[in-house]
Amino acid sequence: MPRKGMMGHFFSSKSSSSAISHGSSPSRASLYTPTSSFSSDAAMEQTLATAETMITKWNADISSFAKVTSLFYENRKEARDFIKCVHDLQKSMHLLVMEDSNSEKLVRGQNLMETAMKRLQKEFYQILSMNRAHLDPESVSARTSRSSTRSSTSDDDDDDGSEDEIRIAGESITEVEDVSAIAMADLRSIAECMISSGYGKECVTIYKIIRKSIVDEGIYKLGVEKFSSSQIQKMDWDALELKINNWLKSVKIAVKTLFNGERILCDQVFAASESIKESCFTEISREGAQILFGFPEIVARSDKKSPEKIFRTLDMYTAISSHWPEIESIFSFESTSVVLSQSVNSLIKLGESVRTMMVEFESAIQKDASKSAIAGGGVHHLTIHVMDYVSLLADYSNVLVDILDGYPPPAKSSMPESYFDSSDSDESPAPAISLRFAWLILVLLCKLDGKSKHYKDVSLAYLFLANNLQHVINKVRTSNIQYLLGDDWVTKHESKVKQFAANYERLGWGHVIDSMPEDPTAEMSPEAVKEFFRRFNTAFEQAHHKQAACVVPDRKLRDEIKSTIARKVMAAYRQFYNTHRVVLRGERNLNLLVRFAPEDVGNYLSDLFFGNVGSWSSLSSSSGSSHSKASRSR
Structure with a gap:
C-alpha cells in the first residue's frame, strides 16, 4: 500500500526536477522536434494563452475544484485536450529555446509546464491508486485471455435458457475489462506526455x-x-x-x-x-x-x-x-x-x-535386513513399499527424463542382458530413465530372491517369488512404469511367474500327482486298489497340511495355480475312484480306507491359498459326510 503522506511528497512545489532554469540545459524541452512551426509571435501567444487557460483551470494550488476533482475522471475529452495542450506547449517552448533562450514567453511557458506536470503527476498517482482493483495483476493478466475467449464465442448459441446468464456474465467481464483498459490508456497517455516533456523521472518514481x-x-x-x-x-x-x-x-x-x-x-x-x-x-x-x-x-x-x-x-x-x-x-x-x-x-x-x-x-533396498519369512509365502512389505514408491516416481517421468539425462546408467555387466535388448525405436522412452527404473526393480527382485531362502520349504519359497513378482507386474501394468519398461518387459516377467508357480506345483504337489497310476482305468486287484487309496490319502493329507496356510493374493494367479493342480489331480483321481471303488464295496471301514470323494478333493483345493490354516479339520468332517452320502447313493 502507498505510504502515508506520499501525495504531499509527490506534489511538493519545491521539486527540483520539475523546472527548467534559464541557465540549465534544455534537455527536457528539446526531446522532440516540433512537427509544425510557429512563424509569428501571435501564433505563439495564442498557444501560450490556450495552455494557460487549460492548465490554470486544473491548478490545484489556486482552484478548489481542481484540488478535489480528477481531470481524467471528470471529463475524458477535456483530459485529452489537456494532454494535447501540453504537447503544443512543449513544441512552442522548444522553438522559443532555439530562437531566444531569454524570452519572457519561455519563462512563462516553463512555469505553465511545471504546473501541468504537477497536475499530471497527481492524475497519474490517482489513477494508479483509485483503480487498484482494476489494475491488480489478476485483472490485467486475465484481460488478454478473456478478450480472446470472448471474441471466439459463437453467436449462434441456441441455448435460450442460459442466454441471460451468459449475457450478464459477459457484461460484467466486459465492464471490468473496459475499466482496466481505460485506466491503462490514461496512464499511458500521461506517461508518454511526461516523458516527452522531460519529466519521466517523476512519472517513473x-x-x-x-x-x-x-x-x-x-x-x-x-x-x-x-x-x-x-x-x-x-x-x-x-x-x-x-x-x-x-x-x-x-x-x-x-x-x-x-x-x-x-x-x-x-x-x-x-x-x-x-x-x-x-x-x-x-x-x-x-x-x-x-x-x-x-x-x-x-x-x-x-x-x-x-x-x-x-x-x-x-x-x-x-x-x-x-x-x-x-x-x-x-x-x-x-x-x-x-x-x-x-x-x-x-x-x-x-x-x-x-x-x-x-x-x-x-x-x-539393498540394505533391508528383515529376515523373517512372510507367512504363507505372501507379498513382502518391501515389495509393496518399493513398488508404491517406484509407481509414484513414474508419474514424474516427464521431468525425470530431464533430471536423469546424462546421468550414468547402471553398468551393463551388473544387469542381465535381457534388460538391454529392448527396442531402440523412436517411439521408445528415453533409455536413461527406462534403465533406471528397470534397475530399481531388478535390485528389488534380487533382494527378494535372497529373502526366499529364509523358507525351509522350497515349494513355499517358489510361491513367495511368484506372489511378489506378480505384485511387481501388477504395479507395472497399472502405472506409468509400463510405458517406461515396455510390453516386452511385462511379457518376460509374466513367464517367470509361471516358472515359479510351476516349480511350486511340482515341489508342493508332485508327490500327490506321482501317487496317481499311469492309467487310472486299468484293471487292478483289490489289494492294489487299497494300496493306492492309502498312498493317495497320505500324500494328499501331507500336501494339504503343508499348503493350507499358503496365500496367493492375486486372484488370477490363485485361480491359475488351483486350476493346474486340480487338473492334474482331480481328473485322474475321479477316474480311479469311479472305476475301482466298486471293488471295495463290501470292505469294512470303507470310510477310513477311501477317505476322499472327488468332491472332497475339489473342496480342499478350492479352499487353498486364502491362508485358511484351520480349513483341514472342517473339510475333513465334510469329506467324511460327503463320502458317506456317496456311499449310500451307490
Missing part, C-alpha cells in the same frame, strides 16, 4: 513505488517468505513440507497472475520507452521473484534428502519447469536475467537432490 508495493503485498499474501539456509536446516520435516506445499500453490499464481499481469501493465503504460519499461518492471518484480524462485534451491541444498522426500522435490522441479516458457517470457529483460539464473539454479539443485535420493533409495 510514482509508478515504481505504488506498483512495487502491490507486488510485494501480493507476494506476502501468497505466503512466500524469504528463508536462509540455516532457517531451513532447523525446521523439522513437517514444518518444511507445509512451506513447500504453500510454495507449490503460490508459484502458479505468482507466475501466471502476479508477475505476468505486472509485465503486461508495464508494457502498456511505458510502451514508448523500452528502457523505462525495463527499469520499472525490474525494480518492481526482481526482489519478489528472486525470493520465490530461490526457495527451492535453499530446500535442495539442505540435508533433508531421505528418499521419502523425493516427491516434494519433484513437485518443485515440475512447478518451475512446467512454467518455464512463461517465466522466460516475463523476465526477458537483460536486467531480470538474474531471475532466470535463479530459476535455473533451483532446477539444477533440485535435480541433483533427486538423483541423490534415488541412489539412497536403491541403497535402502
Whole structure:
C-alpha cells in the first residue's frame, strides 16, 4: 500500500526536477522536434494563452475544484485536450529555446509546464491508486485471455435458457475489462506526455513505488517468505513440507497472475520507452521473484534428502519447469536475467537432490535386513513399499527424463542382458530413465530372491517369488512404469511367474500327482486298489497340511495355480475312484480306507491359498459326510 503522506511528497512545489532554469540545459524541452512551426509571435501567444487557460483551470494550488476533482475522471475529452495542450506547449517552448533562450514567453511557458506536470503527476498517482482493483495483476493478466475467449464465442448459441446468464456474465467481464483498459490508456497517455516533456523521472518514481508495493503485498499474501539456509536446516520435516506445499500453490499464481499481469501493465503504460519499461518492471518484480524462485534451491541444498522426500522435490522441479516458457517470457529483460539464473539454479539443485535420493533409495533396498519369512509365502512389505514408491516416481517421468539425462546408467555387466535388448525405436522412452527404473526393480527382485531362502520349504519359497513378482507386474501394468519398461518387459516377467508357480506345483504337489497310476482305468486287484487309496490319502493329507496356510493374493494367479493342480489331480483321481471303488464295496471301514470323494478333493483345493490354516479339520468332517452320502447313493 502507498505510504502515508506520499501525495504531499509527490506534489511538493519545491521539486527540483520539475523546472527548467534559464541557465540549465534544455534537455527536457528539446526531446522532440516540433512537427509544425510557429512563424509569428501571435501564433505563439495564442498557444501560450490556450495552455494557460487549460492548465490554470486544473491548478490545484489556486482552484478548489481542481484540488478535489480528477481531470481524467471528470471529463475524458477535456483530459485529452489537456494532454494535447501540453504537447503544443512543449513544441512552442522548444522553438522559443532555439530562437531566444531569454524570452519572457519561455519563462512563462516553463512555469505553465511545471504546473501541468504537477497536475499530471497527481492524475497519474490517482489513477494508479483509485483503480487498484482494476489494475491488480489478476485483472490485467486475465484481460488478454478473456478478450480472446470472448471474441471466439459463437453467436449462434441456441441455448435460450442460459442466454441471460451468459449475457450478464459477459457484461460484467466486459465492464471490468473496459475499466482496466481505460485506466491503462490514461496512464499511458500521461506517461508518454511526461516523458516527452522531460519529466519521466517523476512519472517513473510514482509508478515504481505504488506498483512495487502491490507486488510485494501480493507476494506476502501468497505466503512466500524469504528463508536462509540455516532457517531451513532447523525446521523439522513437517514444518518444511507445509512451506513447500504453500510454495507449490503460490508459484502458479505468482507466475501466471502476479508477475505476468505486472509485465503486461508495464508494457502498456511505458510502451514508448523500452528502457523505462525495463527499469520499472525490474525494480518492481526482481526482489519478489528472486525470493520465490530461490526457495527451492535453499530446500535442495539442505540435508533433508531421505528418499521419502523425493516427491516434494519433484513437485518443485515440475512447478518451475512446467512454467518455464512463461517465466522466460516475463523476465526477458537483460536486467531480470538474474531471475532466470535463479530459476535455473533451483532446477539444477533440485535435480541433483533427486538423483541423490534415488541412489539412497536403491541403497535402502539393498540394505533391508528383515529376515523373517512372510507367512504363507505372501507379498513382502518391501515389495509393496518399493513398488508404491517406484509407481509414484513414474508419474514424474516427464521431468525425470530431464533430471536423469546424462546421468550414468547402471553398468551393463551388473544387469542381465535381457534388460538391454529392448527396442531402440523412436517411439521408445528415453533409455536413461527406462534403465533406471528397470534397475530399481531388478535390485528389488534380487533382494527378494535372497529373502526366499529364509523358507525351509522350497515349494513355499517358489510361491513367495511368484506372489511378489506378480505384485511387481501388477504395479507395472497399472502405472506409468509400463510405458517406461515396455510390453516386452511385462511379457518376460509374466513367464517367470509361471516358472515359479510351476516349480511350486511340482515341489508342493508332485508327490500327490506321482501317487496317481499311469492309467487310472486299468484293471487292478483289490489289494492294489487299497494300496493306492492309502498312498493317495497320505500324500494328499501331507500336501494339504503343508499348503493350507499358503496365500496367493492375486486372484488370477490363485485361480491359475488351483486350476493346474486340480487338473492334474482331480481328473485322474475321479477316474480311479469311479472305476475301482466298486471293488471295495463290501470292505469294512470303507470310510477310513477311501477317505476322499472327488468332491472332497475339489473342496480342499478350492479352499487353498486364502491362508485358511484351520480349513483341514472342517473339510475333513465334510469329506467324511460327503463320502458317506456317496456311499449310500451307490
